Amino acid sequence: MLMIPQIQRARKPVAGKWAWGYIGNMANQGPVIDPEKLGFHRTTSVDVDDRGRVVLGKALKGMLHKPHRFAAFVNQVGQIVLDPLAEIPARERWIFENPEALVALREGVESARKGPLVDLGSFAKYDTDEDD
Numbered sequence: 001m002l003m004i005p006q007i008q009r010a011r012k013p014v015a016g017k018w019a020w021g022y023i024g025n026m027a028n029q030g031p032v033i034d035p036e037k038l039g040f041h042r043t044t045s046v047d048v049d050d051r052g053r054v055v056l057g058k059a060l061k062g063m064l065h066k067p068h069r070f071a072a073f074v075n076q077v078g079q080i081v082l083d084p085l086a087e088i089p090a091r092e093r094w095i096f097e098n099p100e101a102l103v104a105l106r107e108g109v110e111s112a113r114k115g116p117l118v119d120l121g122s123f124a125k126y127d128t129d130e131d132d
Contacts, residue, residue: 032077
């Protein structure tokens with residue numbers, strides 16, 4: 001279980017502006033992660049506004065697919081990692097909850113990618129959807 005350090009968040013003057021900071025001892029709270037050693041590179045610095053929000057526009061600049069949702073992870077010293085999430089429709093969730101079906105799906109996609117495909121003709125006679 002993640003334990004957040006017992007420190008207080010407060011506003012303090014930094015370079016002539018008020019900024020959010022932390023009051024308290026963060027020493028011995030856990031290991032500090034060096035993001036660059038984990039393959040991350042710094043893109044920009046971002047500010048936290050008065051309501052605790054962070055704008056990520058600059059940090060996301062240049063990304064091919066801009067995520068709309070993130071999983072946020074915080075370690076014991078307050079470092080934050082945002083992991084982009086992809087949303088799927090609820091009707092497709094079952095495939096990710098059924099390991100055997102997911103393996104079969106991936107094998108089928110790989111087989112179709114690799115080998116020749118066989119045309120089996122129309123399957124229209126098996127269509128039972130009445131809403132079409």
